[in-house]
Amino acid sequence: MTLPLPAGDFRAYLFDCDGTIVDSMPVHHRAWRAALAEWGCEFPEDLFYAWGGRPVADIVVDLNRRHGLAMPVEAVARRREELFQRLLPGVTAVPEVLAHLERAHGRLPFAVVSGSTRESVTASLTALGLLDRFDTMVCAEDCTRPKPDPEGYLLAARRLGVEPAGCLVFEDTDLGVAAATAAGMASVRVPHPRERAATR
Template identity: 70%
Template sequence: MKMPLPEGEFDAYLFDCDGTIADSMPVHHRAWLRALEPWGATFDEELFYAWGGRPPATVIAELNARQGLAMPVDEVNEQREKYFQELLPEVTAVPEVLEHIQDAYGKVPFAVVSGSARDSVTASLTALGLLDRFDVLVCAGDYVNGKPDPECFLAAAELLDVAPERCVVFEDTDFGVRAATAAGMAVVRVPPPWQRHPSDVS
């Protein structure tokens, strides 16, 4: 079923990537668990989804602090990304979001605004055959303050030369929704996998 847009006219569509365009969050969680296992770190599914939208380096640092560990941030992050790339063929697009992309493509400019690294975002969009749909990519490393700070969304609006209040954001996480709202943008909340695929949950 197509997700309704908020009321109003919009001059740009901004999309989170993981869990919004790409139905990749379960795959990301598996990659995280594999990368963390050698260090004895835990990262349960509830916390993983609650922290959705945070840059991976921030997640690793926080897990270190909470669990009294000293995992090397760069090394763990590289392993996590390696495992994700191996699992990438399993990722599909979120149908309800893909429908909006197909309907509006060529009518308004699109941007991806993600807490993931550019290589990861590019790989996901390429695997889905969607990379050429997006005029702008704003990824980890392109801004200082991650979601829920609005900086990344405001940067995307500026690159598209569209006023923030004329942008609509598609997001699946609390951090992302808070960031988009703080940027003065309308938001379409993308349900998590277990709400979109209730029949898959036993």
């Protein structure tokens, strides 16, 4: 499938990372399931995708509430990240996004805007050999408010020296698209792996 872009004279591309540049959502789900299984907690695939883009800590808190558990948030988050890092060698880029990235590289500045940690984003992009393509990264540590708040996207635009209206955002979650819209930016929605597979 191709990923059509909205019309506009865009002067910068801003990308979410997981599920957008990196086809890592199935791997993230495997890491979540393995980490949570140690506490007797389940995280069904449909709920995992419905909660896409949410901070890890918020997910653990809500799973505790749903299942009547008391999982330690930081310990579960660390364990999930550890398991994800082990699985990283198996990830690939999202082909439809990579095509646009390659086509515009050197012509437009790029930023990553992710709710994941800098460690996680750096590891994912390094695994794909794409880290050097990006002029700046805005990660969880850089923002006080997660998506759908526009803070991250506005910060990236300022760092690139481009007005929000001149930025095109690539996102795979409702929260991310809402953040881009709130920032005054156009966006393109990247389908989930199952949606992409259905159209091939």
